[in-house]
Amino acid sequence: MSSKVKISIDNMTKVFYKKNNSVTAIKNISLQVNEGEFICLVGPSGCGKTTLLRILAGLETPSSGSFSIDAEAGNRPLQSMVFQEKGVIPWLTVEENVAFGLKMRHLPQEFVKKQTDYYLKKVGLINFSTLYPKELSGGMKQRISIARAFANDPEILLMDEPFAALDEQNKFILQEELLSIWSENKKTVLFITHSIDEALLLSDRIVLLSSHPGEIVREIKVPMPRPRTMEQVRANAEMAEQFISIWNHLQQEVQKSRK
Numbered sequence: 511m512s513s514k515v516k517i518s519i520d521n522m523t524k525v526f527y528k529k530n531n532s533v534t535a536i537k538n539i540s541l542q543v544n545e546g547e548f549i550c551l552v553g554p555s556g557c558g559k560t561t562l563l564r565i566l567a568g569l570e571t572p573s574s575g576s577f578s579i580d581a582e583a584g585n586r587p588l589q590s591m592v593f594q595e596k597g598v599i600p601w602l603t604v605e606e607n608v609a610f611g612l613k614m615r616h617l618p619q620e621f622v623k624k625q626t627d628y629y630l631k632k633v634g635l636i637n638f639s640t641l642y643p644k645e646l647s648g649g650m651k652q653r654i655s656i657a658r659a660f661a662n663d664p665e666i667l668l669m670d671e672p673f674a675a676l677d678e679q680n681k682f683i684l685q686e687e688l689l690s691i692w693s694e695n696k697k698t699v700l701f702i703t704h705s706i707d708e709a710l711l712l713s714d715r716i717v718l719l720s721s722h723p724g725e726i727v728r729e730i731k732v733p734m735p736r737p738r739t740m741e742q743v744r745a746n747a748e749m750a751e752q753f754i755s756i757w758n759h760l761q762q763e764v765q766k767s768r769k
């Protein structure tokens with residue numbers, strides 16, 4: 511990981527205004543993410559995690575505060591986003607889905623083919639490239655989204671619970687595949703998860719948010735060296751301590767939000 515700051519979020523607040531009331535989704539969020547850093551955002555439901563990612567993706571505007579993403583020269587997209595579901599285009603084949611962003615940028619056909627095949631191989635879909643999403647399992651569809659996001663070669667990757675809808679076995683496989691791809695090109699990643707295990711496995715740093723409105727309450731540097739596997743994470747005493755500490759935080763925040 512470099513010491514260069516890639517994402518800088520400065521005192522950001524987002525308020526949604528409705529007819530007769532307003533909802534503050536996130537409040538005074540300040541965060542700096544280094545180039546190549548993998549950060550997981552963990553917090554109770556409704557604390558504004560998705561809102562924060564949507565702002566960074568340019569899909570919402572902050573009510574106050576600001577952010578910047580350090581962009582290198584060239585025509586790389588600023589960010590790619592991977593969602594929990596519905597991230598694939600149903601009328602395009604697997605290959606066309608992965609190539610979509612590259613084709614939109616009118617990159618040379620040869621380069622698009624090379625980049626697409628590389629990531630299709632990485633996620634184990636090269637033999638399924640002519641199929642349509644309806645012919646695939648949920649895990650395979652998420653693989654398309656991951657392959658497309660990396661193939662686009664964005665400045666940063668934003669991932670909103672990409673594995674939440676998968677069964678445990680598929681989830682473990684995809685987590686390891688994601689880590690394997692990430693370890694090659696060290697993208698800067700902001701990843702939302704409700705799974706403490708997942709956050710401990712994937713992150714360099716875990717950012718804990720309070721219940722609604724979401725404020726950053728703690729940052730945890732994950733002490734375990736890489737490469738990591740879920741078995742190692744679960745067998746490690748220090749990680750077990752972190753798990754309990756995060757679990758207690760979430761319990762307290764959920765109880766607070768119910769009062």
Ligand SMILES: Nc1ncnc2c1ncn2[C@@H]1O[C@H](COP(=O)(O)OP(=O)(O)OP(=O)(O)O)[C@@H](O)[C@H]1O
Pocket residue numbers: 526527533534535553554555556557558559560561562722
């Ligand atoms: N477009 C919107 N209009 C009005 N309110 C919104 C909008 N988007 C989000 N909110 C509100 O902002 C708050 C934060 O929502 P958000 O989806 O960001 O939380 P979250 O932490 O991602 O939740 P979860 O973990 O359940 O996915 C919620 O109270 C939600 O109702």
